[in-house]
Amino acid sequence: MQKHNFSAGPSILPKSVFEKASQAILDYNSKGLSLLEMSHRSDDFVQIMHNAQSLVKELLGLNENQKVLFLSGGASTAFYILALNLLKTKAAYVNTGTWSTKAIKEAKRIGHVDTLASSEDQGFNYIPEFEYVENCDYLHTTSNNTIYGTQYQNFKSYKSIHVCDMSSDIFSRTFNAQDFGLIYAGAQKNMGPAGTTLYIVNQEILGKTQRNLPSMLDLELQIQKNSMFNTPPVFPIYVSMLTLEWITSLGGVQQIEKINNQKSDLLYNEIDRNALLVGYAQKESRSKMNVTFNLTDKQLSEAFLEMCSSAGIVGIKGHRSVGGFRASIYNAMPIESVQVLVDVMQDFEKQYG
Amino acid sequence: MQKHNFSAGPSILPKSVFEKASQAILDYNSKGLSLLEMSHRSDDFVQIMHNAQSLVKELLGLNENQKVLFLSGGASTAFYILALNLLKTKAAYVNTGTWSTKAIKEAKRIGHVDTLASSEDQGFNYIPEFEYVENCDYLHTTSNNTIYGTQYQNFKSYKSIHVCDMSSDIFSRTFNAQDFGLIYAGAQKNMGPAGTTLYIVNQEILGKTQRNLPSMLDLELQIQKNSMFNTPPVFPIYVSMLTLEWITSLGGVQQIEKINNQKSDLLYNEIDRNALLVGYAQKESRSKMNVTFNLTDKQLSEAFLEMCSSAGIVGIKGHRSVGGFRASIYNAMPIESVQVLVDVMQDFEKQYG
Known part of the structure; x- marks a missing residue:
């Protein structure tokens, strides 16, 4: 099956x-x-690394100062x-969930952290408004929150002061990449297998802390x-290159975005229509990558999971820290598979509604 | 071919x-x-991680305090x-080449380093004698020096004070693993593809620095x-598990060691016999993993390389920092391939001797 x-x-x-x-x-x-x-050091791998870097530059439209690692x-x-390389005295963070919280924790080892806003008061189910404070070494945001299913719908321009964790939505939508000082993304969502992390560094932001950095953690040296x-990590980088080639062959991020919009519309429309389902994230903060929802009757969880399983659906359980359900519909997820899930949701309503 | x-x-x-x-x-x-x-977090990968760890424990005969990461x-x-986790005030290092030198450099960021001995005076072509000094937080050695082709022939027991980089010879020979406080090894020689490093930590050596460690670099947390x-790094760990299963299926490290001895004997005997070849490492320090040698007439380098290439031999050029030639004959290298190289060496002598 x-x-x-x-x-x-x-x-x-x-x-x-x-x-x-x-x-x-x-x-x-x-x-x-x-x-x-x-x-x-072989020509073959040097070429793979070069291709992977060039594809990132082309797909995101980077400028000459932005280096790809x-x-x-x-x-x-x-x-x-990032904190070790950039934090001199004070950094500004927006806390939108588990990963932001962890990022703040690590930064606090290096210097002062000003948390500009947090959505923790409502279980991280929305993206909070915030005012950027001057005189910070950088502003840190998490563009998409995998666990809670929230996502910044767009970004203001903070120029090179902006550092962003795009692990779970990079290459899924168009945005002005030149507006960022540092973008980073673990490969294992939209790019490749686990084992490598993409860094896009505007080199102008480096070298300001005067800190003596360990070689492997020194972005200038890298x-x-x-x-x-x-x-x-040769193999994870190679597979990332293959995925970037695939995105390019489809017509780039702009084309991928159209399909991603169709997929997320299909799923959210069903969640909003279906009397047995309720979305977790607030509507204006919904993620197009991770669709989180609950059943109105939690006692039906096992029954719903079983119906999913019978249709070949896997990985639909919510993160252990929030429960419920989560459908991650990354770039590589075909709309046909999303339709299978929608069909199950409708069958579920017919049977238990 | x-x-x-x-x-x-x-x-x-x-x-x-x-x-x-x-x-x-x-x-x-x-x-x-x-x-x-x-x-x-799937059962399948949790099982892979468990298998990989168990195989390391069995193959090396670890005790209960030794944890596998x-x-x-x-x-x-x-x-x-390692320095961040273990170095409180002073550590002792033996410098046997490029990698030891780099290890010393990183440790010096954390505390004082006492270099007990170095073979730099003779281009790192031997393993120096050293006397361990008391009152160090640990003793650091590099068991096999990939670039120079030298290897400790055996180790004295320093108990849990001994930290050893075994990247290029772990699982290639028997030794008392319980004599070490920390063994570490990058996967990409005898174990798997690039992208993961094995740590075998006697947990009794941890927690002594009172240092506030970044999460990802904290061995106790890991x-x-x-x-x-x-x-x-899921895939590199999986492939490492497969290689560990393969070693086990052959009869374990003891059996592998016998074959490795045959392979290195075959090659060193030819180097010592062949008038056109000269070994780089001193005889009593020779590595059974990386066999380094030069031509007596360096002008014949291109001719020798071409003969190797015609026989299907790749990766025989010495490291860019030392030149000459290097034959790495790790566990997975069949003795038949070593014989092909020996045959080329003999043909080379016939043609140019």
């Missing part, structure tokens, strides 16, 4: 990407070697790295070494 | 491992999902992590979360 994978991350990637990745492990480009046994570790590592101070 | 991959890392892995890894990307265990799209980043990240504080 065909599976429909709504997991929040690691998560669905295009089938063609899986096929190419699988083949590269047996024999990369008919070289007689597996990609996994090739030196990271693929480093090891996840966004959790980035929380500390730029200088083009992400290859040490052996990088 | 069959390739014989002598690369120093990323490097050869067993063919059966490539085949299983390739299949898991298309469909993991007939689940209808790729391994790359599965949640790291698979973290992101490479040994270069470990250089800083033990508490069983390497899953955040999303771990």
Whole structure:
């Protein structure tokens, strides 16, 4: 039976990407070697790294000052790295959920954190308004909150002062990437398998703390070494490159965004229509990547899960910290799979409504 | 043409491992999902992590206090992590090459480093004798020096004070793993693809610095979360598990060691016999993993490389920092491939001797 994978991350990637990745492990480009046994200093891998970086630049329209890195570790590592590289005295954070909270925690090890706004008062089910305060080293936001299903609908321009965790919505919609000082994103949602994190750094923001940085956490050094101070996570970077090629082949982020809008409209319309379902996030803060919802009668949870499972739907359970349900509909999720979920929701209403 | 991959890392892995890894990307265990799209909290991945850890424990005969972690980043990240977690005031290091030098550099950011001995005076071509000084927080050694082709032939017991970088020879020979406080090893030589580092931590050595550690660099927290504080590098860990299963299926480290001895004997005997070749490392310090050598007439380098290439041999060039040649003959390298190299060496002598 065909599976429909709504997991929040690691998560669905295009089938063609899986096929190419699988083949590269047996024999990369008919070289007689597996990609996994090739030196990271080989021409082949240097080319992979270059392609991956170029695709990011093209897809997001970066400027010359914005450098693209693929480093090891996840966004959790980035929380500390970014503060270590940028926080001199005071930074401004907006707290929109678990990941923002963790980012704040790591930054507090380095300097003072001013929390401009938080949506914790309502279980992080909305994106709060905030006023940016001057004289901060940077402003940190989390563009999409995977666990709660909220997302900034757009961003004001704060220029290079803006640092943003885009782990779960990068490459899913158009935005002005040049407005950011640092964008980072763990690969395992819209880009690739777990094991690498994309950093897009405007190099003008670096070098201001006078801090003596450990080599692997030093963004200036990583730029200088083009992400290859040490052996990088070769395979996760390769698969990310394949996904970026796939996005480009579809027509880029603008095209992907149209399809993502169709998918999220389809699902939210059903949630709003269906008497047995209720959305978790407030309407004006809804995420187009992670659709969170509850049943009006929680006692029917097992029955709903069973219907999902019978239809081949997996990964639909909400995060352990909030419960309920969550359908992650990243770039690689076909609209047909979203329709399967909508069909189950309608059958569920017919049977239990 | 069959390739014989002598690369120093990323490097050869067993063919059966490539085949299983390739299949898991298309469909993991007939689940209808790729391994790359599965949640790291799924039963399947929790089982993979558990298996990988258990195999390490069994293959090396660890005790109850020794915890096994698979973290992101490479040994270069470990250089800083280990000092951050263990260095209170003073640590003792033995400098046997590029990687030791880098480890010392990162440790000096944290505290005082006493370099007990160094082989830098002779281009790191030997393992120096040293006397351990009391009152250090730990003693750090590099068991095998990939670039220079030197290796400690055995270790004295320093008990839990001993921290060792075993990136390029772990699982290649028997040793008393219980004699170490911390063993770490980047996966991409004897264990798996680039992207994860194995840490074997005697938990009794932790918690002594009173330092407030960033979450991702905190070994106590990583033990508490069983390497899953955040999303771990799923695929590199899975492939490492497959390689550990392969070692176990061959009869464990003891059996592998016998084959490794045969392979290195075959190659060193030819280097010592062949009038056109000269070993780089001093005989009593020779590595059984990385065999470094030069031509007596360096002008023949291109000719030798061409003969290697014609025989399907790749990755034989020495590290850019030392030049010459290097044959890395890790666990997965079949003795037949070593024989192909020896044959080329003999043909080379016939043609140019």
